[in-house]
Amino acid sequence: xxxxxRVQQWATFARIWHLYDAAWQNPFYSAExxxxxxxxxxxxxxxxxxxxxxxxIVINSSDIALPxxxxxxxxYFHHTGYPGGASWTLAWELHKKDPTxxxxxxxxxxxxxxLQRRYTMERLHIFPDANVPSNLLSNISNQIKQLRPxxxxxxxxxxxxxxxxxxxxxxxxxxILR
Amino acid sequence: xxxIFKQIRNLRLNINFQxxxxxxxxxxxxxxxxxxxxxxxxxxxxxxxxSGREPYLLKNPHPTVCPVCASGLDIKHTDVLILSxxxxxxxCMLPRRTTGLCRRSQKRISTLVAMAQKSGLMPNLTPxxxxxxxxxxxxxxKYNKYFDESTIKIR
Ligand SMILES: [Zn+2]
Numbered sequence: 001x002x003x004x005x006r007v008q009q010w011a012t013f014a015r016i017w018h019l020y021d022a023a024w025q026n027p028f029y030s031a032e033x034x035x036x037x038x039x040x041x042x043x044x045x046x047x048x049x050x051x052x053x054x055x056x057i058v059i060n061s062s063d064i065a066l067p068x069x070x071x072x073x074x075x076y077f078h079h080t081g082y083p084g085g086a087s088w089t090l091a092w093e094l095h096k097k098d099p100t101x102x103x104x105x106x107x108x109x110x111x112x113x114x115l116q117r118r119y120t121m122e123r124l125h126i127f128p129d130a131n132v133p134s135n136l137l138s139n140i141s142n143q144i145k146q147l148r149p150x151x152x153x154x155x156x157x158x159x160x161x162x163x164x165x166x167x168x169x170x171x172x173x174x175x176i177l178r
Numbered sequence: 179x180x181x182i183f184k185q186i187r188n189l190r191l192n193i194n195f196q197x198x199x200x201x202x203x204x205x206x207x208x209x210x211x212x213x214x215x216x217x218x219x220x221x222x223x224x225x226x227x228x229s230g231r232e233p234y235l236l237k238n239p240h241p242t243v244c245p246v247c248a249s250g251l252d253i254k255h256t257d258v259l260i261l262s263x264x265x266x267x268x269x270c271m272l273p274r275r276t277t278g279l280c281r282r283s284q285k286r287i288s289t290l291v292a293m294a295q296k297s298g299l300m301p302n303l304t305p306x307x308x309x310x311x312x313x314x315x316x317x318x319x320k321y322n323k324y325f326d327e328s329t330i331k332i333r
Binding site: 023026063064066068069071072090091092095148149151153154155161162163164166167168169170171172173174175176177178 | 208210227229230231232234235236245246249256258259260263266267276277278279297298299300301302303317318322324325326
């Protein structure tokens with residue numbers, strides 16, 4: 001086996017660690033993206049019985065974004081099994097309780113319910129902020145592109161940038177500034 | 179009878195015309211009103227200022243249509259540098275007589291401004307009693323949200 005082929009063999013079967021910044025991302029669209037990396041479905045050698053999934057480290061999961069008023073419309077159901085044990089939790093209440101759970105459940109529910117699912121979930125590491133243990137951080141060799149750009153707030157621009165941005169309208173001359 | 183009415187109307191027109199030609203303030207200038215409180219007296223003073231937008235104003239190549247339509251931009255609710263041009267310092271939308279937009283654009287821009295405000299993207303353009311920081315909002319409103327511009331319903 002030549003040196004090149006040997007390295008190719010390693011590279012093919014090595015588990016790669018990916019980084020994903022969840023700030024301002026929809027967790028449900030992100031789940032569809034992340035599950036491919038977790039299951040290894042982005043690899044040409046993929047097969048359901050081939051254990052070729054990668055690790056994904058998700059940071060800033062507390063800053064995920066939902067469209068419109070979905071934070072108060074989406075409901076998570078749980079039943080303890082006892083009579084009257086049903087409970088309904090709104091997405092924002094669940095997120096307040098644990099800022100990683102909405103994304104974790106989204107990834108879990110995006111995958112088929114088979115025996116591999118629990119093992120695939122083990123390769124997902126979610127952190128509510130950017131504080132990742134350095135032993136995990138040192139493994140990372142790829143970053144997954146965000147689905148939507150993180151919007152920049154108006155107070156994050158400098159005074160000069162705001163002033164020198166091209167203006168669509170000028171205020172009329174009889175306008176009183178308030 | 180008719181002639182009397184006509185005369186009255188003419189008279190009124192004349193009076194109006196006269197009123198227009200006489201003005202106590204220097205008209206057609208951008209004004210800023212300042213209030214300063216020292217001890218027992220309140221000083222309210224008006225200053226004539228420059229909007230500061232002239233050197234950066236986009237040239238409208240089609241003067242018959244409104245500036246937003248003429249620019250041909252697909253404005254999103256995250257374009258806060260554009261949307262902040264249409265609001266007052268308290269974050270409320272300027273009226274159409276001030277912005278000079280067409281009915282469609284005015285409606286669309288005001289919806290986009292509302293979306294940007296709800297997303298907390300313009301926290302420095304808010305009423306004085308506002309908490310400013312979107313993370314301090316009540317309940318579900320403190321979490322990040324985004325909007326789909328295709329949901330804006332305009333005829
Ligand atoms: Zn227009």
